[in-house]
Amino acid sequence: MAHMTVPLLMMLFLCTLSSNSSFQPALVLEMAKILLENYCFPENLVGMQEAIQQAINSGEILQISDRKTLATVLTAGVQGALNDPRLTISYEPNFVPVMPPTLSSLPKEQLIRLVKNSVKSDILENNVGYLRIDRIVGEETAVKLGSQLMESIWDKIAHTSSLIFDLRYSTAGELSGVPFIISYFSDPESLIHIDTVYDRPSNSTKELWTIPSIVGERYGKEKDVIILTSRRTTGTAEAVAYALKKLRRAITVGERSAGGSVKVQKIRIAQSKFYITVPVARSVSPITGQSWEVTGVSPNVHVIAKEAVAKIAEFHKGLNSLIQGAGDLLEDHYAIHEVALKVSKVLVSKWADGLYRSVVDFESLASQLTADLQETSGDHRLHVFHCDVEPESLHELPKIPTAEEVGYIIDALFKIELLPGNIGYLRFDMMADIEVVKAIGPHLIKSVWSKIINTDALIIDMRYNTGGYSTAIPLLCSYFFDAEPLHHLYSVFDRTTTTMTEVMTVPQVRGQRYGSSKELFILTSHMTGSAAEVFTRTMKDLNRATIVGEPTTGGSLSSRTYQIGDTVLYASIPNQAVFSAITGKMWSFSGVEPHIAVQANEALSVAQKILESRLLKRVQGKQ
Structure with a gap:
């Protein structure tokens, strides 16, 4: 929360009555004193008392004669200045403060009736437990009830396969009930720090931990738990829901909770008939470093609260x-x-x-x-x-480019460079379909291939190539082998057609082949995938290239998307398996391991140094 500024405070506390009113400026100062001594965020009140005194002394007094109107205006001012809707001021001439007894001090029979009225349990279809708690009892109260609490409520659902924990109507409770309840959904061996509560009036901090020993049987940390919340869910129930959600122990379903407080007090302002309700304690989760207070607990699944159980069942x-x-x-x-x-x-x-x-x-x-x-x-x-909208097909036929588009495609997909030592560099970031390659072939040979064909070695950069079409792989591979004999590159089994196809080099290519003798390096990264991986693995399998870089992604040569029933669910399923031409075994989908493992950003310089060294040795050997 932001600090309350002096101008905001002056606007807030100029809402005093005229001098003939019984409401005195001292009352405003008393209200400020209550906030300073009790509000759970004292750091937000820095400079407040001085600002109020300045406002009173300024003489700018707003004439409000109706006490209830004044209370409403003051409430709006305080909430706006401190950004805290839990702060309220009320005018209640007939209010009689009553200190309710602690639950644990009530007679046992009265406690049993209270619990029966505020807790309900049941077993739903498929052995799903249902537990509704409208008032969270503390550890002391639960211990006092002992076996009766277990026998009438907990034992019914302790052995269910999963649990729906209904906190939609839970608006009150004892703070000690938070770790008590959460302990039933954890293991005793490892205690968990679930909350830290700062109490402003006593200026003390208390840590809440799960409990090593509890009455009855634990539900454990493995079985599924769904927590239902609503806009009415407040206080300790929010603390329970927030902790179990952030511990990843439960899924929350319903509406965002109220954003209440672990502890509020209604305090009389001096001897007047005005009262201020103040959150006097604050909760901070050690799991997130944040709190559910003010903002509430946001559910994993948003549905109207009253429809939550029915929607889950449906x-x-x-x-x-x-x-x-x-x-x-x-x-x-x-x-x-x-x-x-x-x-x-x-x-x-x-x-x-x-x-x-x-x-x-x-x-x-x-x-x-x-x-x-x-x-x-x-x-x-x-x-x-x-996906709410049917996904577009990933397997539509590729569009054959027009003459005007050819140059743009080549410039966008291919990058070439002549490196020192007459080393060629070719980077392309997508595997194009064979029909597209044929269409742009003459331009590709002229503007790309002809400029690197006469190099002494070649580096092919596949670090940014995430895949594409596999149909041009045989043609691409063929440029790095001689025309005869044809080479078996790999075999593909297609589950959809139940056919096995041997993929071979092609006897004829456009332009000049690079040949089978000049050195070839392929650069890879963790992004290299799909058809780019198949090319890389083929060249590695056939000992035609040295692979430098990172292991590839382990993608699919072909995956198709299928709708599950008549729903918004879709499954992406690899429908082809690739088999090595050398071993006959199916290629793993764990990716291609490079010969020389280096960081992707270092791969080019490493390959370049190795090639320069090898080429230099060859030149020296001929001299």
């Missing part, structure tokens, strides 16, 4: 078919069929074991499916995403 009705649908798509299209069968079975098994009960919408389902697909298959290329 979503879960169709969840099984979506998970099975993802598995079916994998079986039909994933390049490695035996892996697809295994993953599909695991998905169904995880659903049956209740491991998808924390999923509450398409976004969380996409995240969970992606994690399970990648973990089970070991293939990081498998990906599920949600």
Whole structure:
């Protein structure tokens, strides 16, 4: 919060009454004193008392005769100046302050009735527990209730597969209940610092930690928990929701909470009938260094609070078919069929074991499916995403450029340079389709290839090439081999057509070949992917190039996007597998390991130095 400035304070406290009113300037000073001694952000009040005195002495007095209007104006001023809506001033001539007894001091029978009225539990379909708490009881109260609390409420849901924790109507509670509740969702072995509370009146700080020993059985830290929140959720309930969310122990669903306080006090201003409500303590999370106060707890999934349970239940009705649908798509299209069968079975098994009960919408389902697909298959290329608009096809036929576009394409895609020692440098950042290459071929030969063909060695820079089309790879490779014999480059199995194709060099190329004897270096980075990787790996497999740089990304030669059911979920599935022409084994999707591993930004200079040294030795050897 920003410090309250003197001009703002003067505007705020010029709201006093005329001299014939019973409301005296001393009352404003008393209000300032209460804030100085009790407000939980004392650093925001620097210079306040002096500013108020200056405002009173200035004689600029706003004539407000109605006390309630004055209270409203003062409230607006205080809240605006301190940016804190929890501060309120009220005029209550009939207010009788009552100090409610602490819950733990109440008779046991009364406590039991209170808890039964404010706590409800149930077991929903699929062994999902439901726990609603409208008033959070503290540790002392829970201990006093002992086994009765466990038997009537907790034991019903302790053994459920997952839990819906309903805090939508929770508006009161005891601070000691925060670590008490969170302890049930953690392990006793490692205690967690969950909150730090500063109390202004006592100028003291208290740390809240989970508890090593609690009554009854813990829910543990593995089973899924969904917390429901609303605009009414306030105080200690917000502290519980915030901590469990930031510990990644629960998903929050519903509305942003109220943004209350761990502790407020209603204090009478001097002997008047005006009262000021002040947040006297503040919470700071050791997990985030921030607080839920004022701003509230923002849910992971935003829905209208009263619809939260119904929406989760409705979503879960169709969840099984979506998970099975993802598995079916994998079986039909994933390049490695035996892996697809295994993953599909695991998905169904995880659903049956209740491991998808924390999923509450398409976004969380996409995240969970992606994690399970990648973990089970070991293939990081498998990906599920949600998209409200159908994604554009990534496999549309490439557009053949017009004559006017050819020059622009060549300038945009290719960069060439002659380095010292007659070393050629060729960089291109996308693998173009074979039909596009044929269309721009004459211009490409003239403006690019002819300028580096007569170099003594060549560096091909693929560090920024993230892929593209694979159809031109055989032609590109052919320039670095002799016309005869043809070379088997690699084989491709296409799951969609269930065909295996041997990819060979081509017998004829436009222009002059670079040949099979001159040295060739290829530069890579962690961005090098897809078709660029296939070219790089082929040249490495056939011992035709030295690879310098970083391991490549491990992308797909071909991935297609498939819609899961009639939903906004889509699966990106690699549908082709590439096999080495040398070993006959399928290429791993872990990327291409370079011969010489260096940082990508150093790859060019390293390759250049190695080539210069080799070429110099050859020249010296001929002398």
